[in-house]
Amino acid sequence: MIERADQLVLNYVSKAADAAHGVLRADQRLDFAKRLRARIEEERHGSQNAREVSKVLARFGDPVALVEREARRLVEAGVPTMRTPMGSAEEGQPSGEESSTRRFPTIVDDADAPPGVQTYRRIARESLGRGRGLPFAGLRRMAMSSANPMATGGRDARTLVKEHPRDAAAMVVLVVAALLLPFDLPPVAIFEIPVLVWAAGAVLVLFSESWSLRDKLLGIGAPLLGYSAGGVLVGGLRVGSEPGLQAFFxxxxxxxxxxxxxxxGLGVVWLTYRLLDVS
Known part of the structure; x- marks a missing residue:
């Protein structure tokens, strides 16, 4: 969704602005946030895809590191910040407004690298985008955030739900469908209520823009696979030597x-993992 992509950018710029408190002066924070937002929009190229925008933001890195780099740039230019009082600026240096550059400091991808280096960088980014590395690292980072928020940059289950409310609701509906199975609820027409609830969750997942088609099919197909293939396998093993289809069924x-x-459960875990990967 367009709102979600824009919200990712706003959250990133807000984190950078918060990190600038106590480091940059008020006017410097405002100028820094404006130039950061403009640079992100330039790198974004008008994309409204949340996954692509997330990759762009990942290239900018930690907002705290950007603030520190901006503070060092100002100090080296002789511009006083919150950390360097007015009297400590070198004499003869121009004022902050005169010496401040209007161009945001370059990120790694902006460096003039040889074509071969740029190619390998692109391959590395694509490999990371396919989720290579430690399995389910995103889930482990989310679990760690309750004990060490710095491990995830403050991201946890609450921020995930806040940024992806409809996707979280879809996963909740799937879980509710599974939890309704043990209850002997009267059917609606010829359909069992858990099946109707699962179908509603499946529709929400299919209309989501956060997951790829492959992820969607895995997430909503896992319950059906467990019901059919798992039921046949486990049921067949439990029949043993008892003859007849009646015993099997x-x-x-x-x-x-x-x-x-x-x-x-497995499908929802997979969707959650991929949603963390997007975010």
Missing amino acids: AQFYSVSGTMFMIGT
């Missing part, structure tokens, strides 16, 4: 609901 229906719940 009895075992199938006794375990298929549990396998559906397990499949739902």
Whole structure:
């Protein structure tokens, strides 16, 4: 969604502005935030895709590091900041407004690198974008955030829900569908209520713009796979030497609901992991 992509940019600039408190003067913070926002919009090239915007922001790096670099630039130019009082600026240096450059400091990708280096950088970014590295690192970072917020830059389950409310709601609906299975609820027409709830969650997932089609199919297909394939496998093993289809179907229906719940859990975990990867 357009709102989500814009919200990612606003959150990033807000973090940088917050980090500048106590480091830059008020006018410097305002100028810094304006130039940072303009530079992000330039790198973004008008993209409204949340995944692409997230990659652009990742290239800028930690907002705190950007603030520190801006402070060093001003000090080296002889411009006083909150950390350097007016009297400590070198005599003869122009004032902050006169010496401040209007161009935001370059990021890594802006450096004039040879074509071969640029190619390898692109390959590395694509490899990271495919999720290579430690498995489920995003989930571990989110779990660590409660003990060490600096490990995730302040991101946790609460910020994830705040930035992706509809995606979080879709995953909650899938979980509710699985939790309704043990209850003997009357069907609506010919459809069981858990099936209707699962279908509603599946529609929400399919209409999401945060996940790729592959991720969507894995997330909503895992419960069905658990119900069918898992029910057949486990039910067949539990039948043992007892003959007849009646015994098989009895075992199938006794375990298929549990396998559906397990499949739902795995599907939601995968969607959460990929949503963390996007964010």
